[in-house]
Amino acid sequence: MVRTAALLNFRKRKESPAEEDLPLNRARYVVIDTELTGLDEKKDSIVSMAAIRMTGGAIDLENIFTRVVNPASSLSAESVVIHGITPSETAGKPSIEDALSEFARFCRDDLLVGHCVSIDLTFINKEMKRAFGSGLGNPALDTSAIYAWIVKRSPEKAFPRSFSGSGLYEIASYFGIPVSGAHDAVMDAFITAQVFQRFIPILIERGVEDVGDLLRIGHPSRGGENGRLSGEMYGL
Amino acid sequence: MPVDDVLEFLRDVSPFQDLDEATLRDIAGGISMEYFPKGSTILHQDGPASEYLRIIRKGNVKVFIRSGKDDEVMIDLRSEGDSFGFLSLVSGDKSRANVVAIDDTVCYLIGRDAILRLLEHYPVFAEYFLVSFLNKYIDKTYKEIHKRSLLYGGGDRLLFTTPVGEIATKGVITASQAVSIREASEVMSKNEISSLVLTDASGVPAGIITDRDLRDKVVSKGRDLSDRISTIMSISLIKAEARDYCFEALLKMVRYNVHHLLIIDNGRLKGVITDHDLMLLQGTSPISVAREIESQPAIDGLIVASRKTTKLIDLLLREGARASNITRIISEINDRLLRKVIEITEKKLGPPPLGYCWIVFGSEGRQEQTFKTDQDNAIIYANPGDDKKAEDAKRYFSALTLLVRDGLLKCGFPPCPADYMASNPQWCQPISKWKKYFSDWINEPTPEAVLKSLIFFDFRPVYGDAGLASDLRDYLTGAIEGRKLFLGYMANTIINNMPPIGFFKNFIVEKTGEHKDEFDLKVKGIAPLVDAVRLFALERGVRETSTLERIRELRERHTMVKDYAEELEHAFEFIMLLRIHHQFEEIVSGKAPDNFINPSKLSNLEKRTIKDAFHLISKIQGLVIERYKPMIW
Secondary structure (H helix, E strand, C coil): CHHHHHHHHHHCCCCCHHHHCCECCCCEEEEEEEEECCCCCCCCCEEEEEEEEEECCEEECCCCEEEECECCCCCCHHHHHHHCCCHHHHCCCCEHHHHHHHHHHHHCCCEEEECCHHHHHHHHHHHHHHHHCCCCCCCEEEHHHHHHHHHHCCCCCCCCCCCCCCCHHHHHHHCCCCCCCCCCHHHHHHHHHHHHHHHHHHHHHCCCCEHHHHHHHCCHHHCCCCCCCCCCCCCC | CHHHHHHHHHCCCCCHHHCCHHHHHHHHHCCEEEEECCCCEEECCCCCCCCEEEEEEECEEEEEEECCCCCEEEEEEEECCCEECHHHHHHCCCCCCEEEECCCEEEEEEEHHHHHHHHHHCHHHHHHHHHHCCCCCCCHHHHHHHHHCCCCCCCCCHHHHCEHHHHCEECCCEEECCCEHHHHHHHHHHHCCCEEEEECCCCCEEEEEEHHHHHHHHHCCCCCCCCEHHHCCECCCCEEECCCEHHHHHHHHHHHCCCEEEEEECCEEEEEEEHHHHHHHCCCHHHHHHHHHHCCCCHHHHHHHHCHHHHHHHHHHHCCCCHHHHHHHHHHHHHHHHHHHHHHHHHHHCCCCCCEEEEECHHHHCCCCCCCCCCCEEEEECCCCCHHHHHHHHHHHHHHHHHHHHHHHHCCCCCCCCCCCCCCHHHEEEHHHHHHHHHHHHHCCCHHHHHHHHHHCCCEEEEECHHHHHHHHHHHHHHHCCCHHHHHHHHHHHCCCCCCECCCCCECCCCCCCCCCCEEHHHHHHHHHHHHHHHHHHHHCCCCCCHHHHHHHHCCCCHHHHCCHHHHHHHHHHHHHHHHHHHHHHHHCCCCCCCEECHHHCCHHHHHHHHHHHHHHHHHHHHHHHHCHHHCC
16 A cells, blocks of 8 residues: 555656657557446446556557456446446455556556546546545546547548447447447457557647647547537537 | 457467467467558668568558669558568568558557567468568469469479579688688678678688678777677578578578578588578569669660560469469569660650650550550650641651550560550540540440440550649549440440350350360450459549459449459459469460460369359349440340
8 A cells, every 4th residue: 555655646746748748659658448337426436447558559468457346336237237247246356446556557657548538537536535645647638539629620521420429439430440349448448549549640640749739639628528428529 | 358359360360370279379468559541651661670570450551662763663462361571570680671551451569579489489380471471372272273383383482492502602702710801891892792701720611791790890880990800700600501492591590590591512611692592582583673674775685674574473473472463563564664665765866845644555554464465555745835846746756656666566565456556646646635535435435436445444654744644534534424325335345245154154165166165264254354343443433444453442432343342353363363374384385375264174173263253253244234224235
């Protein structure tokens, strides 16, 4: 626990200007996804979490982080239907505290990337603050915000614009990324990583050069806070 | 888990499918994944060595080499399951070719260490890659053809059949290891050699020095040239026996990470072989022919160079190249030859009075030539402003085209029997006249006009102002759009040639005459396929002229093609390869190449494959008839 706290203090350094100069295709990213018991910040909690590292556009399949955790709140019947993780599966799994400290170690100082990532971060930081007194300091990028930015600067019919959910699967399908195994934290993180991988050359082509630019475009506050519930987030 | 996807994929990909589960899992675990949008360059020729073996998960790449400023020599097209970057990865040397994504492409990356481990522990793996980076990826059907070929029994492959002694540099030059760096390099430059064997006092080889050593250890380190050569020579002398096959030599180079081997025959130093020698033995030889053409100042020299094309096809067939790659390479070579002939002629005549474009059509236009084919060419020149300019142009171009025709004749390209050549004044015209020709044919599709359209509409620029050809292509696309009547006439013409296959799936052969029991593969097999694809391409305004590129382009744009695209590509590749083999065997046995195949001489697998191909062509013709029913009579 002490080690984790030290780690978290270390991370407070965050977003140094040097990193902002890094070109998109050289920066280090960690693509994350969590599965939750529900979306109510007060009542619900994390069921599983996954993280995949990227260096520039290369997705590293060697060290994939994945944990099914013992949730603080009980699994609701609806969420079981969504992720297919039943209460018996989470029994005997590591506690959220252990999972989170390993997660923080895995993420190092790198840029976090997620689809509608503010939701994931809300839950992660809530649990981290509760357990360790502070949340993650990493800069974060929301692929839904990046997508909205690209769509806005493209001809009207170039990209699909209205989706029933967060749009992750629709965007993935549009780019020819297979979406099998969806709604599992690892597969969703993997799909998100591939979507982000497709974005990189498009962004470079449109003059987005470095991490600083990227952080302005993809800031989670510009993305879909409620993206998982409604399709109204692409500014249309 | 994403790794499971990788595993599943690798289980179907050679040579990974031959590895055991644990090894495969180990490999899959260390993989990363990259995405390259269409058009992006993945490896640069002469760029840094590749650090990974890349396996194509999805998409297509082309591998090509640039030999001059605008010259591209196509080496290969690779698609799902194929890999690239192997050679520069294991040699640590600069990348030898450009690799560009021609579709959005996803690759799996395997690091150098993992590959070296596999090479060491799995001989199958090593052999596969040595074969495959030579462009020897061939499917079963192709293998069958190669195996059966009269000339190359038992899966003959150069690397596996050529003893290393045959291609080693003989008469090795040596020097004493006591000489200075300066003296040693003087010996090397005087003898124009890239490596020098150094001997001890009793004349026994003690080390070797290469250009690379001079570069890396002397020049870049600012070393004193009067130092003894023995201080920088490499003492790991790796030897190979003269009777060893080349692939064994290559394996040794990879294993010991050296670029030179000493070749020993009967215990005595016989020669030196470099990785470059091995390279020349393989896929890059089209380049040497291309360079040779480039360096000729006169037609006479071109005659000699052009004879090498047959030899080149021999090499490509032996290496198991796909038909489309063979024909493309031949096209590239013939294009160069043609450009060079024109260039030499222009030099003789002085600059042209007007901008012009030399175009080719027919099989040349589609880049589907096999051996020397008839000249099918024409000139489009810019519209002359006034009568005087028009006269000048006529005079100049008539002289130019006659000289070029004769030059090509000398290089072995017979004239077109129908006189579709630029030397015929009718086919050497300003762009306005060409547009008039095309619109006349489209407006009044007489049988003769349709036949001309079939040939001329496959035009492609080879020399001069390509903008003129592009202008004409735009015009043609516009003129043909929605012209159902013309397309109907064309459909009506092309369905007359039917694949030689009967109701009971038996072959229909000539009953009498010189070609009794044979069928004409070109007229009955290739033409119907090429014609149908051209018709679809014209319907949709596709600009590409080669049949395979048209199919690829139409895949997304034409409902009829969509379902059959892949089968059509395979059928076309197969028929073309059969044809090339057939013609090659005729040439080698001193006959004039023709297109007549006797089906009873094919193997069962070949018979079945060609029947499938013909069946497919019949199906496509059926679709054409259905579509143009009201106009078919």
